[in-house]
Amino acid sequence: MAQKQAVDQVEERPKGDWFSRFATSCSNLLGSRWSFVIAIGVVVVWGVTGPLFHYSDAWQLVINTGTTIVTFLMVFLIQNTQNRDSRAINLKLDELIHAIDAAQDQMVDIEHLSDEELDVIAKGYERMRENITRTQGERKSSRVKKQNT
Incomplete structure (x- = not known):
């Protein structure tokens, strides 16, 4: 409001x-x-x-x-x-x-954060992206294995 x-x-x-x-x-x-x-x-x-x-x-x-x-x-x-x-x-x-x-x-x-604080947040999001990419890769490989069996 x-x-x-x-x-x-x-x-x-x-x-x-x-x-x-x-x-x-x-x-x-x-x-x-x-x-x-x-x-x-x-x-x-x-x-x-x-x-x-x-x-x-x-x-x-x-x-x-x-x-x-x-x-x-x-x-x-x-x-x-x-x-x-x-x-x-x-x-x-x-x-x-x-x-x-x-x-x-x-x-x-x-x-308003310092460059160092922004770097910490950026690294956190980078780790989050890597985890998502890894999880998506694992899902794709498990689907491929299921299709091949």
């Missing part, structure tokens, strides 16, 4: 702060094929103008500075979008864990 109320509260509020909306809009725009085409066009125009500027240091500096600035700013936009997406995915997974009675509640908030 509390989860339903939390979701209802989110729906009443505007979708994110100004930076989140800006970052999402930029990510959507800059991730489009047209942005890629424009970027290719800029590089081609820059390359074609090389002879006009005698391949000078200033000519090279234009593309170097431009790409450095764009890359620097994109890192922050991409990280913001990635953080938000990861958080949303984790919340969705937490909801699924809560919804499944047989699920282990220890998996909720697992993203």
